[in-house]
Amino acid sequence: MDEARLWRYRMGRFPPVLEYPAMPSRPNVLFLMTDHTNAAALAAGSPCLTPNLDRLAAEGRRFAHCYTTNAICSPARASLMTGTYPSTHGMWDCTHTQRAEWVNVASHLDHWAPRFVAAGYRTGYFGKWHVEQTKRLADFGWQESHQQGTRKLDRLPEGRVTVPTPGYKDYPLAAVGDDSAGHPAHPAFEGGIDFLRRATASGEPFCCFVSTTEPHDPYIPPKSFLDLYDLDRIPLSPTLKDELHGKPEVLRRMQAVWRGMDAADWRRMTASYWAVISYLDYEVGRILAVLREAGVYDNTIIVFTSDHGDMLGAHGLVAKGVGTAYEEVYNIPLILRVPGLTSGTEDAATRTSLVDVGPTLLDLAGLDPLPKAQGRSLRPVLENRQNPAEWLDAYAEFFGQRFVYTQRLVWHDQWKYVFSPGGIDELYNLADDPTETTNRIDDPAHRPVLEDMCRRMWRRMRDIGDESLSNSQYATLRTAPLGPESIAD
Secondary structure, three states: OOHHHHHHHHHOOOOOOOOOOOOOOOOEEEEEEEOOOOHHHHOOOOOOOOHHHHHHHHHOEEEEEEEOOOOOHHHHHHHHHHOOOHHHHOOOOOOOOOOOOOOOOOOOOOOOHHHHHHOOOEEEEEEOOOOOOOOOHHHHOOOEEEOOOOOOOOEOOOOOEEEOOOOOOOEEEEOOEOOOOOOOOOHHHHHHHHHHHHHHHHOOOEEEEEEOOOOOOOEOOEHHHHOOOOHHHOOOOOOOOOOOOOOOHHHHHHHHHHOOOOHHHHHHHHHHHHHHHHHHHHHHHHHHHHHHHOOOHHHEEEEEEEOOOOOOOHHHOOOOOOOOOOHHHHEEOEEEEOOOOOOOEEEEEEEEEHHHHHHHHHHHOOOOOOOOOOOOOOHHHHOOOOOHHHHOEEEEEEEOOOOOOEEEEEEEOOEEEEEOOOOOOEEEEOOOOOOOOOOOOOOHHHHHHHHHHHHHHHHHHHHHOOHHHHOOOOHHHOOOOOOHHHHOO
């Protein structure tokens, strides 16, 4: 990487933010989505270097408390597209892990992309799909598509973090990509850039979706981006050595996988993860430049988010999935830049979810809503006319990821409750305990809070039709601290 670009990455200096004109009646849409990106990596002041996304946040609204609906990609992405929770849309595991009749996005549910097609928009989807199993994107409103969601780099011999486990293949957790000949353009962004150039030249309104597999493990950044980070100064998670007292036993079994890693391994893994995000940020800069060059930047709604996060050493764990009901996995980035409505807001009050994003885009574009959506439009929040008390809650579901390990998660204001009928329930005050180290589930002083959170859980299950649990009256299924009959109202 040349010195000028390196300086910009380290200093994060950009031209001043401009005032926006009023939001157009038919705004374009550019949707950028990564995999495995937790909110902390993109939060203000994060050590992860993302100058282009920082600028986007400075022009838009960054939500500190956006939550995925599920800890793995396919259920989360199906929720994004349908505005419904996994218990409704039916994609409870990854598309490639189960038989078609076991996981499916229900055919009776509408996706939001066809609404844009019907309104005369040109639509294109480029990169990782993983929403459903047919991979026929045209059936879901995407007129153009390709599904190459990752870039290929030869791995250098140095800097690898490999984790051995008896009886399993060694697991490559991190490595360094060789970009000595110049780091390759990302195929998903290349597809999006080509689409945008053609769409803007035609003058048609467009809805373009760019989706990457990165920074999914193994974390393999181009070397020039890893070189932006001083490995000796990479901070480790404050809960890296957590002994997991009062937490589900499955976490201790998973933690054992990573126990052989030393501090240098953890730092290199973290730096590699951040460096992949920095590379993606560079690609974000490239595609946003296309909008500016075409003169449509201020006529385009821009969304950046992820399907879920990554533990990244928190509680001695890596990646996501079974039992990892922690903020590192469920709290995801959401940046919305809406011309005329957003201007550099760091929103730490609103709790929102992936199910809200589709309804928001349809509302902003003046298109018909999804009739069965369980999310709601964020437009009142963007226009600062919301009732704050109505935006204090979030909800998520988990269905086991090949292991039958059901969980339901409820957030209300500073409290978080995790219902784990096959393990240990968890209750945290995120204001006092943001790293979720002290499980208050058995503290009698917090029993009223626990019961309130249980009622909130049962109400949400009732409202979205999650009957598998909300109708669990059988004797051996009575494992919640308070049952569903507590919401007779």
